[in-house]
Amino acid sequence: MARVGVLLLNLGGPERIEDVGPFLYNLFSDPEIIRLPTPVLQKPLAWLISTLRSGKSKEAYRSIGGGSPLRRITEQQARELQSRLRQEGVDATSYVAMRYWHPFTESAVGDIKADGVEEVVVLPLYPHFSISTSGSSFRELQRLRQADPAFRRLPIRCIRSWYDHPGYINAMAGLIAREVRASDTPDAAHIFFSAHGVPKSYVEEAGDPYQQEIQACAALVMKRLEELLGHANPSTLAYQSRVGPVEWLKPYTEDALRELGEQGVKELVVVPISFVSEHIETLEEIDIEYREIATEAGITHFRRVPALDTDPTFIQGLADLVHEAMAGPEVNLDMAAQLPKKVKLYPQDKWAWGWNNSSEVWNGRLAMVGFSAFLLELLTGQGPLHALGLL
Numbered sequence: 001m002a003r004v005g006v007l008l009l010n011l012g013g014p015e016r017i018e019d020v021g022p023f024l025y026n027l028f029s030d031p032e033i034i035r036l037p038t039p040v041l042q043k044p045l046a047w048l049i050s051t052l053r054s055g056k057s058k059e060a061y062r063s064i065g066g067g068s069p070l071r072r073i074t075e076q077q078a079r080e081l082q083s084r085l086r087q088e089g090v091d092a093t094s095y096v097a098m099r100y101w102h103p104f105t106e107s108a109v110g111d112i113k114a115d116g117v118e119e120v121v122v123l124p125l126y127p128h129f130s131i132s133t134s135g136s137s138f139r140e141l142q143r144l145r146q147a148d149p150a151f152r153r154l155p156i157r158c159i160r161s162w163y164d165h166p167g168y169i170n171a172m173a174g175l176i177a178r179e180v181r182a183s184d185t186p187d188a189a190h191i192f193f194s195a196h197g198v199p200k201s202y203v204e205e206a207g208d209p210y211q212q213e214i215q216a217c218a219a220l221v222m223k224r225l226e227e228l229l230g231h232a233n234p235s236t237l238a239y240q241s242r243v244g245p246v247e248w249l250k251p252y253t254e255d256a257l258r259e260l261g262e263q264g265v266k267e268l269v270v271v272p273i274s275f276v277s278e279h280i281e282t283l284e285e286i287d288i289e290y291r292e293i294a295t296e297a298g299i300t301h302f303r304r305v306p307a308l309d310t311d312p313t314f315i316q317g318l319a320d321l322v323h324e325a326m327a328g329p330e331v332n333l334d335m336a337a338q339l340p341k342k343v344k345l346y347p348q349d350k351w352a353w354g355w356n357n358s359s360e361v362w363n364g365r366l367a368m369v370g371f372s373a374f375l376l377e378l379l380t381g382q383g384p385l386h387a388l389g390l391l
């Protein structure tokens with residue numbers, strides 16, 4: 001029997017307040033998170049944004065106990081999945097590969113090689129594919145594989161996304177049904193799906209299938225929920241956690257909550273749909289910020305469905321996904337990271353004269369170069385502005 005390594009991909013989170021700044025720097029250094037047409041500016045911009053954001057982020061992490069529970073929960077999921085697979089006769093060991101904090105992807109790959117694993121199943125702990133999440137981790141793995149002949153030799157089967165997998169849909173519907181039954185008005189409780197957002201351009205320009213997978217998933221969960229409850233509840237899908245000035249997927253969670261309040265909705269069952277573990281965006285953003293907005297909007301009952309964490313139906317669903325992947329063909333990282341549409345990531349790169357997309361991009365680039373030079377001068381204390389006595 002082959003020794004199988006199940007590599008679980010996740011984002012990672014700061015474990016202590018001191019980790020918040022470096023964690024944010026790692027996150028914003030990723031070109032899949034901030035898609036800049038000029039890569040040379042990625043690191044200065046990451047430094048700037050992480051510095052500006054870290055106060056707000058630290059406050060949020062403080063309010064949930066001083067750090068993210070994501071590593072602890074992901075490691076628990078990994079242990080339970082491993083024991084489930086071993087009970088089912090697979091010689092499996094699971095490994096956790098975080099994208100922006102410990103344990104990093106590189107260290108998980110090192111452990112896989114040291115343990116003599118013979119084949120790898122890559123399972124992102126994101127049910128829905130996005131360029132910014134699974135896509136980014138697949139690319140990181142691709143870089144590590146290209147640089148390492150020993151890793152390259154291992155057969156690999158990547159699971160791209162699993163938003164429609166029966167184990168996951170059943171587990172989600174089961175948890176929601178519990179909250180609906182416990183509500184004051186089970187027939188009328190409004191099911192509110194809150195998914196992590198992404199910038200609109202990811203979907204419309206770069207061809208990210210994320211929105212389509214989220215919509216399809218919410219529809220499947222609602223169908224299963226109706227079967228479990230014996231009645232259809234009203235539902236809404238909205239997107240949370242917007243960062244920065246650009247437009248993200250709409251409706252935004254805060255706006256949708258206010259609108260439901262205006263419509264007279266009183267009882268809400270909030271479902272964190274794109275997350276499979278509790279973390280800052282469930283424990284702080286939903287439980288504290290959005291609860292407050294809903295209450296102000298006149299929603300009197302706000303119940304939040306817990307994240308799946310180590311729910312047994314969910315862990316069994318993950319084990320089934322691994323079995324299905326092992327029974328299928330190899331799926332390499334290129335195939336897993338592929339986008340459905342053949343699109344240009346930066347359509348504005350195409351040159352054209354006049355006041356248009358391309359000239360706006362070049363203005364933006366020149367402004368960024370000027371801004372970086374200014375930043376450099378501030379840091380080094382040397383440059384033309386100092387020479388002119390302006391700094």
Ligand SMILES: C=CC1=C(C)c2cc3[nH]c(cc4nc(cc5[nH]c(cc1n2)c(C)c5CCC(=O)O)C(CCC(=O)O)=C4C)c(C)c3C=C
Nearest residue numbers: 011012013014033057068070130132196198243274279280
């Ligand atoms: C489906 C899940 C996620 C998507 C899609 C996603 C996209 C995305 N996120 C940011 C910016 C931030 N994300 C942060 C933390 C964070 N995000 C996810 C999940 C998705 N992100 C997780 C699991 C976590 C870790 C949470 C934890 O408990 O530590 C943060 C840091 C927290 C904060 O300051 O708000 C940022 C910033 C962008 C820009 C983006 C898409 C482009």
Ligand SMILES: [Fe+2]
Nearest residue numbers: 011196241281
């Ligand atoms: Fe995020």
